[in-house]
Amino acid sequence: MDHTSDPAALRYVIDPKRLDLVEEFRASPLGVHSPELRKLLARMRWGRPEGRLVLIVLEPGKAWRLSRIPKRRGDPMPFVDDRVFTSLVEAEWHVFKLRWQEMTGTTLPAEVSGDL
Amino acid sequence: MIYKTNEYLGYPDRISVPAGEAVRFQLSSKRPSVKVEVLRLRCGDVDANGPGFKYEVMTSSIDGEHACLDQPIRPGSxxxxxxxxxxxxxxxxxxxxxxxxxxxxxxxxxxxxxxxxxxxxxxxxxxxxxxxxxxxxxxxxxxxxxxxxxxxxxxxxxxxxxxxxxxxxxxxxxxxxxxxxxxxxxxxxxxxxxxxxxxxxxxxxxxxxxxxxxxxxxxxxxxxxxxxxxxxxxxxxxxxxxxxxxxxxxxxxxxxxxxxxxxxxxxxxxxxxxxxxxxxxxxxxxxxxLPRRGVTGFHWSGSVHDWRLSPQEYAAIHFHSDDIYDCGWQTTCTLDVPAHWRSGVYALRLTSGGDNPDRDCESYVTFFVTPSKASRRADLVVVASVATYLAYANSALRLYQVHFETLMEHVLWLPQDDVFMQENPEIGQSTYDCHVDGSGRAYSSWLRPILNMRPRGYWFNLINDTHILDWLEEKGIAYDLITDVELDREGARALAPYRVMMTPTHPEYYSFNMMNAIMAYQNAGGRHVSMGGNAFYWRCGFHPAAPAALEVRRGMAGTRTWESEPGEVHLAGTGEPGSLWRHSGFAPQKLVGVGFSAMINDTCGYYLRTAESEDARVTFIFEGTGRHEKFGDFGFRYNGAVGSEIDRYDLELGTPPHALRIATSEGLGAGALPTPEEFRTVVDGLDGTQNALVRADMVFFETINGGAVFATGSITYGMSLGHNNYDNNISTITWNVVNRFLDPRPFVMPATA
Structure with a gap:
């Protein structure tokens, strides 16, 4: 299988102690990032599409809501919660925190996990 | 308002129709009736941050309510x-x-x-x-x-x-x-x-x-x-x-x-x-x-890769339970396009009608009106990239690709059409997607609803292209519109009436006839404004026996989301090798001076003028702008005129030696990555922070018989035209080029060429 098709192609292991990277991301979720943060983000974003968190565009440029890619083609694709994002930066930060929890098994301390 | 964009679905029997001829529309809905209007689009982009959704409502014979059937799609070959x-x-x-x-x-x-x-x-x-x-x-x-x-x-x-x-x-x-x-x-x-x-x-x-x-x-x-x-x-x-x-x-x-x-x-x-x-x-x-033919069979020896050389080794057909060429729906209404309608991008607007219409229910079916045989022609023609629209038709990249979020560098934003595609996969996906068995999709046809080729749909390609139409209208530049279908079927004859042709943001998919038609046109004195990037890239073909379908085979190189099986690079429809034009000895550089170099996944860049831009041959292009300005460090959606996918000058790949590289990109970063055919070994230093080949070049050259070519080398160029109420340096240089290209005075190739 080629690299871009293999869900396990990225070997980076997220270090739950690297809160500096969390702070860097939080400062600018859609900005230009350091090489180490780029590696972390590439790992977070890589993988099997099934179950991946995605934003559904409710109104272009205005409103978005979280959903997940379902397991099989043809399955329904419900929203995961009621929250409507009006900022892509906030949505990006929200998903980052969910994935941090999922992938490291640790909860971010309050001082680095507050809203933007 | 959150629109329901798929309450009505439909498709035309022909994707382009000359004014004065008829086009039939096949519509489907669970609702018993549909209200039809016909719009001529100026800008099809509903994004509130752009130039705005602009169109003219036409008066047509099909205006009003029609009974509508609920027509299923039954895929499978x-x-x-x-x-x-x-x-x-x-x-x-x-x-x-x-x-x-x-x-x-x-x-x-x-x-x-x-x-x-x-x-x-x-x-x-x-x-x-x-x-x-x-x-x-x-x-x-x-x-x-x-x-x-x-x-x-x-x-x-x-x-x-x-x-x-x-x-x-x-x-x-x-x-x-x-x-x-x-x-x-x-x-x-x-x-x-x-x-x-x-x-x-x-x-x-x-x-x-x-x-x-x-x-x-x-x-x-x-x-x-x-x-x-x-x-x-x-x-x-x-x-x-x-x-x-x-x-x-x-x-x-x-x-x-x-x-x-x-x-x-x-x-x-x-x-x-x-x-x-x-x-x-x-x-x-x-x-x-339309199952796939020209595939290796049990008896394939591996000694030939072209089915035409040994058909017996290609005696298999690859069937798919999700092949779809023609939905076969009943016709809902037939539009006799009045002979006086201007050519352009048109769309049916489908709403719920009645005394109490649902205002949030709005759907579109796009089609293209070309000039009637008898109508007076403008001097400039835009060639709408229908082959590219088809290649991307119902693209599910955001749904099913392992690498796609890493590529886009943000949480994926899915239009609600993507949700519809996930829940209704029978609509058929694009040539970027894979069949349910994991094999790549080689065919995409217009005889089915195409969700991302319409207003309120995903903007890549068609909607982005309408930003260029919007600019032409704003500047009062008269234009005709034809499509890739005319270019494929009629060749250079389709371009001959025009002094200037313009290709829009992303003319990526080109058939043999289309490539040769443009070359012939340019060499006959035609002028070509190539506004886009990743242009003239894939060698593809419309299937001769299924002419509403584009056939694509992904070769052994190129930016692609699947790869042809060994021995399956040749098109079944025409036999010619699929893959990149670069691998058929006709790199885009040979046609317009620049060819695909890189994808920009993070921040977009801008252009700076080169020393070559001081040549008197191109003085006209920069009139009204400064020598050291940043060109296009702005733009709608992408925030820069150099972005998405970019093309570069290369003499070895065929850029004419007398071509002037008048500007080149600046400001690209680590998310600017070269296309795989641009390197032979993976080494450090490939990304935009280090790689001098990861760039967009703006080029100009004259052709024999008084013609000329201007190429921007970037997909996002067109989305910078409208910045600051159309008053900006990208708009200025484009205006200068178009104005001079419309002027019949011949261009003269330098003696050294």
Whole structure:
């Protein structure tokens, strides 16, 4: 299988102690990032599409809501919660925190996990 | 307002229609009626941060409410053979079988061959069940169908020969599976015999099918096979399974094979939709929903990669349960396009109508109006990139690609059309996506709803292109519009009436005729404003027997989301090599001076002028701008004129030596990554922070006979035109180019050229 098709192609292991990277991301979720943060983000974003968190565009440029890619083609694709994002930066930060929890098994301390 | 964009779906019978001619629309909805309006689009972009959704509402003969049917989409390809009973076993011996290469064993039965009808439970067929077990299905005069299974499973992606021998006089049957050796796997053979029930009902009264069962007698089908089938055959004399497998269907002059009923040779007519029977019975058939031909068969030697050189090695057809060429819907309304309508991008606006319309229910069907044969022509023609729109039609990249979020560098934003595609996959996806069996999609047709080629849909390609139309309208530049279809069918004749042609943001998919037509036009004195990036990249073709479909084969290099199977790079429709134009000796640089270099996944850049831009030959381009300005460090959606996908100058790849590289990109970063054909070994230093080849170049050159070419080398260039109310340096230089190109004074190639 080629690299871009293999869900396990990225070997980076997220270090739950690297809160500096969390702070860097939080400062600018859609900005230009350091090489180490780029590696972390590439790992977070890589993988099997099934179950991946995605934003559904409710109104272009205005409103978005979280959903997940379902397991099989043809399955329904419900929203995961009621929250409507009006900022892509906030949505990006929200998903980052969910994935941090999922992938490291640790909860971010309050001082680095507050809203933007 | 949150719009419901898929309450109405539809498609035109022809994607482009000359003014003065008719176009039929096939619409579908669960709602009983639809209100139709016709819009001529100026800017199709509904994003509140852009120039705005701009259009003219036309007065047409189809305005108003129409009754609307709920019309299903039934994907899945197969072969249909009319036989007048010749393929119904009538007594004695009946042996039939085929080579199979299943690519997906799951969910439901996969039919190989037979006339079995699920509704009537009559007929006979060979199928693989959901576990991959070979099953013989036989109808009975009363009661449930008889099913006999071989207790061994076929493996996916392994060639096997499956067969059945019926002895109706003795009331017995045998099922066989022969797996020829491959690699380290030894040969294997399995068979099993069964006693048949008394009263069989083997005549469904319906055509014989390959790769599907009849769902009913209404030409609806089910149990579509996913995978390759080769050389299905039927004989009415006893043969053991191995003898049936090695039976040579080729007929010698004057020598008939006793008991040969049919032998379908798929190597015959690969570029067609017909399947040929080699037997004297002439039981020829036809293919529906465009399965893939020109694929390697059991006998592929690996010594040829072009099916035209050895068709016998390409005697298989790859069927898919999700192939879709033509939805086959009934026509809802027919528009006689008035002869006086301007050419352009048009769309049906479909709403719920009635006294109490749902204001949030709004859907579109896009089509293109080209100039009538008699109408006066503008001096400039825009060529709408229909081949590219088709290649991306219903792209599900955001749904199903492993790498796509890493590529985009943000959480993926899915328009609600993507949710619709996930929940309704029968609509068929793009040539970037894979079939349900994991093989790449080679075909995309306009005879089905295309969600991302319409207002309120995903903006890439068509909607981005309308930003250029918006700018032309804003600047009062008269233009005609034709599409890739005219360029493909009419060649250079389609461009001949115009002094200037303009290709929009992303003319990526080009057929042989389209490439040569532009070259001929340029060399005849035509002027070409190439506004986009990743242009003239894939060598593709419209299928001659299925002209609403574009065929794409992904070669061994290039930016692509799937790869052709070994030996399957040549197009079935035309035989020519698919893959990149660069690999056919016609890199885009040879046509317009620049060709694909990189994708920009993070921040976009801008242009700075080069020393070459001080040449007097290009003074006209920069009039009204400063020597050291940043060109396009702004823009809607992408925030920069250099972005998305960018092209560069390269003499070795064919940029004319006299071409001037008048500006080049700045400001690209680590998310600017070269396309794979741009490097031969992976080394450090490939990304935009270090790699000098990761760049967009703006070029200009003159052609013989007074023509000229200007190329921007960037997809996002067009989205900078409207910045600051159309007053910006990208708009200025584009205006300068268009203005001078419209001027009949000939350009003169420098003597050194």
């Amino acid at each position: 197969n072969a249909v053979i009319d036989h007048d009973g010749a393929l119904v076993p009538t007594g004695g011996h009946w042996c039939f079988g085929a080579y199979v290469y299943p690519t997906r064993i799951a969910d439901n039965a996969k039919a190989v061959m037979g006339n079995w009808c699920e509704r009537s439970a009559r007929g006979y067929a060979l199928e693989l069940d959901e576990e991959g077990t070979l099953v013989l299905v036989l109808g009975q005069a009363s009661g449930t169908p008889a099913r006999f299974a071989l207790d061994v499973k076929l493996r996916p992606r392994v060639w096997s020969f499956v067969s059945c021998a019926l002895d109706l006089s003795q009331g017995s049957a045998s099922l066989s599976l022969i797996v020829p050796p491959d690699g380290v796997r030894p040969a294997a053979a399995h068979s099993k015999s069964f006693a048949l029930p008394q009263a069989l009902a083997l005549d469904s009264g319906l055509p014989f099918l390959i790769a599907a069962h009849h769902l009913n007698g209404d030409r609806q089908y089910s149990a579509h096979f996913d995978g390759k089938i080769e050389a299905p055959r039927v004989l009415s004399r006893p043969l053991d399974a191995e003898a049936l497998r090695v039976f040579d269907g080729r007929q010698r002059t004057g020598a008939s094979d006793a008991g040969l009923v049919a032998f379908w040779d798929f190597s015959n007519g690969i570029s067609s939709l017909s399947v040929k029977d080699l037997s004297p019975n002439g039981l020829h058939g036809r293919l529906r929903q």
